[in-house]
Amino acid sequence: MASIVFCLVLALALQAADHLYHRKDLSKTSFASSDVSLKEFRKEFAGLGHRPLDNYFAILPFAWTYLLIIASVIAFNTFDSFIVRGLLVLFVTGRFRSLQEIGHFAVHGALCPNLKWGMFLANVLYQFPALMPEAKARKDIHVRRHHSSVNMDHDPDLKELLDVGLKPGISNARFWSALFFPLTWRGLLARLKEMLSYLLADRFSLNFFLRIATIATVVGLFVAFDSVNALIFLYVVPVFITYPLFYWLAHVALHRWFAPCDPTLGYYERELELGRPTEFKGPMGFIVRHNIFPLGDSYHLAHSLFPNVRWNYLPQVDAIMKRYSPKYSENMSCDLIIPGRSLPSAISELRERVVAGRMEELPQSS
Numbered sequence: 001m002a003s004i005v006f007c008l009v010l011a012l013a014l015q016a017a018d019h020l021y022h023r024k025d026l027s028k029t030s031f032a033s034s035d036v037s038l039k040e041f042r043k044e045f046a047g048l049g050h051r052p053l054d055n056y057f058a059i060l061p062f063a064w065t066y067l068l069i070i071a072s073v074i075a076f077n078t079f080d081s082f083i084v085r086g087l088l089v090l091f092v093t094g095r096f097r098s099l100q101e102i103g104h105f106a107v108h109g110a111l112c113p114n115l116k117w118g119m120f121l122a123n124v125l126y127q128f129p130a131l132m133p134e135a136k137a138r139k140d141i142h143v144r145r146h147h148s149s150v151n152m153d154h155d156p157d158l159k160e161l162l163d164v165g166l167k168p169g170i171s172n173a174r175f176w177s178a179l180f181f182p183l184t185w186r187g188l189l190a191r192l193k194e195m196l197s198y199l200l201a202d203r204f205s206l207n208f209f210l211r212i213a214t215i216a217t218v219v220g221l222f223v224a225f226d227s228v229n230a231l232i233f234l235y236v237v238p239v240f241i242t243y244p245l246f247y248w249l250a251h252v253a254l255h256r257w258f259a260p261c262d263p264t265l266g267y268y269e270r271e272l273e274l275g276r277p278t279e280f281k282g283p284m285g286f287i288v289r290h291n292i293f294p295l296g297d298s299y300h301l302a303h304s305l306f307p308n309v310r311w312n313y314l315p316q317v318d319a320i321m322k323r324y325s326p327k328y329s330e331n332m333s334c335d336l337i338i339p340g341r342s343l344p345s346a347i348s349e350l351r352e353r354v355v356a357g358r359m360e361e362l363p364q365s366s
Contacts, residue, residue: 001078007071011064018060022051022312029320036324038268038305044320045306048313049110058112061102061295062125065095069234073222076230085233092234093242094291099126100247101295101311107139110310123207128214130239131195134207147307148267150255151274161257168258168354175355179252179347182244191244246292249336253278253293253346254300256331258353268305275301276331277318278346288336301328 031040051057072088072095079085103122105111111118119135127134133141141156149155161167164187166178181187202208222231254275261273280289280298289298296303296311302318303309309317321328331349334340339348 004071004074004078007067007074011067011071014060014064014067018057018064019312021053021057022310024048024313024316026313026316026320031324034324038272041321041325042306045309045313045317048306048309048317050112050310052113054112055114055117058106058118058121062099062121065098065102066125069095073225073227073230073234076234077227089233089237089242090291093238093246094294096126096130096238096243097246097250097291097297098294099130100132101297103127103135103138104142105296105311107135107143108307110308124210124214128207128211129218130243131198131211131215133198134202137201143307147304150270150304151257151259151261152263157251157255158257161252166252166257166354169356170354172351172355175351179249180245182241182248187244188241191240195240249347250292250297252350253336254297256353257350259331271301271304272327272330275304276333276346276349277301277322277329278333278335279343280335281340285335292336 029044031044069092072092076085076088102111103126106115106118106122109115109118111121119139122135122138126132127138132138146155146157151158161178164178164181165174166181170178177184182191199208199211202211218235219231222228222235256274256276259274261270265273278293278298278300280286280293293300296314299311299314299318302314302321303311305321306317332343333346333349334343335345337345337347339345344352
């Protein structure tokens with residue numbers, strides 16, 4: 001138990017150090033006009049990226065996340081409760097999502113001043129042990145191709161939805177099957193093929209050996225500490241099954257897929273049209289926010305509009321945008337799956353748009 005407490009306290013200390021170094025109060029931010037342009041917002045938020053010492057601080061978010069995973073492994077080996085162990089699987093899955101988001105900011109250049117260093121950390125501490133694409137390939141797919149083509153025919157993220165049959169005109173059963181695709185046999189097979197494809201893609205480069213080394217290190221540590229059951233449930237299961245599910249749910253929920261949008265709109269106007277802020281309410285909202293949408297992912301529209309802003313500042317940026325930009329909150333949603341009284345959830349809004357007949361069943365405004 002003492003080891004668990006030590007890991008938790010050290011993780012909190014590292015988070016506190018990161019928070020204090022990046023602390024900045026934006027509550028007094030104001031604009032001369034009530035009609036604030038996106039250009040003015042971008043100018044105001046231009047200095048909210050990495051800071052001079054972030055080449056050193058860049059390791060901290062990875063470190064505190066791994067400390068939480070280590071604490072979970074110790075707890076898994078300490079407690080025999082099926083419920084406790086099941087919750088630990090989900091908690092560790094959420095930490096894989098955190099590692100993904102730290103890497104996400106690395107490929108955007110917001111983690112630290114040295115982009116190559118940030119991407120190297122992302123590779124060896126997330127991409128490779130989680131059997132995901134190397135950071136350079138992720139930067140090409142996500143930063144260069146996705147961000148410039150959201151919801152367009154050539155958007156690689158939209159293609160992922162279409163590939164599993166998530167598109168307008170489907171049945172309600174097909175919608176829910178697509179939403180939980182990673183848990184289906186097709187989804188599990190697709191994940192296995194995906195993992196192998198990343199290994200093969202790197203087979204003639206140094207990255208291949210780094211992949212093998214990071215995976216061998218993780219497996220070796222579990223075995224060395226006689227934690228084979230924890231290896232299966234806190235590494236194999238998250239990497240192969242539960243992490244792909246968490247990532248997929250976030251992927252489906254982050255944009256207003258298939259919403260009508262003028263193709264001639266510029267990047268920022270398009271993001272405002274096809275994105276939306278999502279509120280996460282109550283204890284369940286807290287759990288969903290920190291495990292499925294960790295760090296900046298719960299402020300995805302703010303991130304899309306200002307991709308170089310570090311996650312530390314996104315909550316304040318989100319609040320400022322809601323205060324000064326009516327368009328920003330126009331399509332707001334509440335929670336992930338179950339809609340609120342006055343707002344749709346991120347998933348219910350998509351369901352109304354793609355399930356055959358759902359839009360026609362909605363009451364029409366006069």
